[in-house]
Amino acid sequence: MTGGVGAVVSDPRVWVAIVVIGAFTYGIRLSFIHLFGRIDEVPSGVKRPLRYVPPAVLAALVLPDLVTVGPSVAATLFDERLIAGLVAGAVAWRTENVFATIAAGMGALWLLRFVVLA
Amino acid sequence: MTGMNGGVLDEDLIAGMRDVTPLMLGIVPFALVAGIAAVDAGLTLAEAVGLSVIVFAGASQLAAIDLLGSNAPLAVVIGTAVVINLRMMMYSASIAPYFADYARRTRAGLAYLLTDQAYALSIAEYERNDDRSRWRYYLGAAASLWVVWQIGTVVGVVVGAGVPDAWGLTFAVPLVFLALLVPAMKDRPTTAAGIIGGAIAVVAGGLPLNLGLLVGALCGIAAGMATEVTAS
Numbered sequence: 022m023t024g025g026v027g028a029v030v031s032d033p034r035v036w037v038a039i040v041v042i043g044a045f046t047y048g049i050r051l052s053f054i055h056l057f058g059r060i061d062e063v064p065s066g067v068k069r070p071l072r073y074v075p076p077a078v079l080a081a082l083v084l085p086d087l088v089t090v091g092p093s094v095a096a097t098l099f100d101e102r103l104i105a106g107l108v109a110g111a112v113a114w115r116t117e118n119v120f121a122t123i124a125a126g127m128g129a130l131w132l133l134r135f136v137v138l139a
Numbered sequence: 140m141t142g143m144n145g146g147v148l149d150e151d152l153i154a155g156m157r158d159v160t161p162l163m164l165g166i167v168p169f170a171l172v173a174g175i176a177a178v179d180a181g182l183t184l185a186e187a188v189g190l191s192v193i194v195f196a197g198a199s200q201l202a203a204i205d206l207l208g209s210n211a212p213l214a215v216v217i218g219t220a221v222v223i224n225l226r227m228m229m230y231s232a233s234i235a236p237y238f239a240d241y242a243r244r245t246r247a248g249l250a251y252l253l254t255d256q257a258y259a260l261s262i263a264e265y266e267r268n269d270d271r272s273r274w275r276y277y278l279g280a281a282a283s284l285w286v287v288w289q290i291g292t293v294v295g296v297v298v299g300a301g302v303p304d305a306w307g308l309t310f311a312v313p314l315v316f317l318a319l320l321v322p323a324m325k326d327r328p329t330t331a332a333g334i335i336g337g338a339i340a341v342v343a344g345g346l347p348l349n350l351g352l353l354v355g356a357l358c359g360i361a362a363g364m365a366t367e368v369t370a371s
Contacts, residue, residue: 043193057235077359079320080337086313119165122318
């Protein structure tokens with residue numbers, strides 16, 4: 022997350038983005054619900070890639086926030102975000118619970134930041 | 140309120156509200172994070188709420204907020220958010236037969252509320268229980284999610300504005316995604332999609348125009364399809 026508080030306040034781009042994303046997203050939601058009767062089956066050319074959207078997108082969202090490629094391997098690995106992320110990942114795998122994952126990850130981050138590395 | 144019959148809340152509507160309750164444990168922190176991230180990126184309360192009401196799709200909201208906060212080009216913000224939401228086309232197709240008998244306007248309204256959770260609950264219930272009023276059950280679950288999502292966003296904006304930056308509250312954003320990612324990698328092709336998507340997004344982090352996320356996601360999708368072909 023870059024850009025401090027106030028960085029994009031009353032930026033007209035924000036409302037343009039909101040409205041356009043909203044329109045596309047509604048179109049996606051409505052697509053087959055609206056077309057049913059005319060198109061009863063999702064074409065397999067559409068279905069196949071859609072199956073991989075959640076893991077690909079979620080991983081592309083997560084990893085850049087956990088991994089910062091540093092000047093050395095050690096600098097890359099000994100990163101509080103990566104370590105906290107690994108703890109949270111283990112909890113996510115064991116529990117599949119959003120709340121437990123957030124609690125473990127934030128707890129690990131605060132422990133590293135305010136106790137271990139303080 | 141829709142579904143009120145002679146002052147008594149409709150049974151099917153209540154069933155949807157009841158079944159969605161356990162999922163709120165995941166939705167509440169997610170909604171709070173959406174508000175916290177919005178205020179951190181410099182969005183106003185009105186913009187944060189506008190995003191939650193008009194887009195109403197958590198993962199794409201967080202990605203859009205992140206990209207807006209780092210001044211990515213508008214086309215990249217929109218393209219990334221839309222790719223993230225493409226998965227809902229699967230839900231639309233899967234739930235469409237159950238809504239086929241409803242009037243066009245009813246379907247248009249039900250579509251707005253379509254989310255991962257409302258879809259998953261409703262499909263499971265429709266397959267299990269043929270007597271349910273489909274739209275009432277769906278509305279009970281989906282509208283509850285909508286209300287909690289909006290309240291959570293507002294609370295997140297208010298709370299987020301008051302917490303010191305050192306606490307790193309926005310770290311909760313990747314944690315939410317992590318909790319959703321782990322169960323999404325359920326076989327070889329989906330795992331390949333996740334590993335390649337994540338790795339490429341890290342490596343492509345230095346790409347101009349903040350294209351890293353979009354490029355990573357598209358490579359991950361391609362990797363999933365390629366693995367599927369190799370496996371079969």
